[in-house]
Amino acid sequence: MRKPQASRRTVLRGAVMLGVGTAVGGGALFTTGIAHAEVPTPEIMDCDGWGAKEPSGELNQLTDNPNKILVHHTQSANVDDTSQQAAIDIAREIQHWHMDENGWSDSGQHFTISRGGYVLEGRHTSLKHLTDGSGMVQGAHAPGQNTSAIGIENQGTYFEVEPPAELWTSLVNFCAYTCQQYGIAATEIYGHRDYVDTDCPGDVLYNKIPQLREEVQKVLDGS
Structure with a gap:
């Protein structure tokens, strides 16, 4: 995001995912382990993999598990370039906006999903906690929800258009994996506007939250 807005937390953008054993610029990449076989393990690029800067300050590590997932949209352009490299570049811009312009200690969101369906760790240590299924980084x-909710940014603006199929599929699978790892019920997936006075995650994406819960539950049920 660039600058905080009255009706929106701020503008975020981007996300990336790499295949197993691949890294960008020599950065480390790892994928999360399977806690329960019924939910496939998503491929996720960690912060080192996309070349994130180190946090400017200490991040608050919490021992309590999150109890919900909050869905956001970045309110950025619905770009046609859905390549991996484009997602990497955007991920770096997000951290620049959050740290250098907003004055935050790191990227604000825990994870981001690009329009091409790539999944990226946002805030440092988010992936380690998820892998372990234990605790979270604030x-x-x-x-009001930063100590209890996993924040997932979805690249694009969804007031009038549907999210791309690649993004939607990744969102469903990643939410299912997150629910499995933390023991979160599929019914505990919400839109940003459910807790904050904002128009995020856009009318179209927000109206798809019930469908998201249903599809996540199907993945959790192994169907």
């Missing part, structure tokens, strides 16, 4: 994506 986020900066939703005042």
Whole structure:
């Protein structure tokens, strides 16, 4: 995001995912382990993999598990370039906006999903906690919920258009994996506007939250 807005937390953008054993610029990449076989393990690029800067300050590590997932949209352009490299470039811009312009200690969201379906760790240590299924790093994506909700940014603006199929599929699978790892019920997936006075995640994406819960539950059920 660039600058905080009255009706929106701020503008975020981007996300990336790499295949197993691949890294960008020599950065480390790892994928999360399978806690329960019924949910496939998503491929996720960690912060080192996309060349994130180190946090400017200490991040608050929490021992309590999150109890919900909050869905956001970046409110950025619905770009046609859905390549991996484009997602990497955007991920770096997000961190620049959050740290250098907003004055935050790191990217505010825990994870981001690009329009091409790539999944990226946002805030440092988010992926380690998710892998372990234990605790979380305090986020900066939703005042009042940063110590209890995993924030997932979805690249694009969804007031009038549907999210791309690649993004939607990744969102469903990633939410299912997150629910499995933390023992979160599929019914505990919400839109940003459910807790904050904002238009995020856009009318179209927000209206798809019930469908998201249903599809996540199907993945959790192994169907």
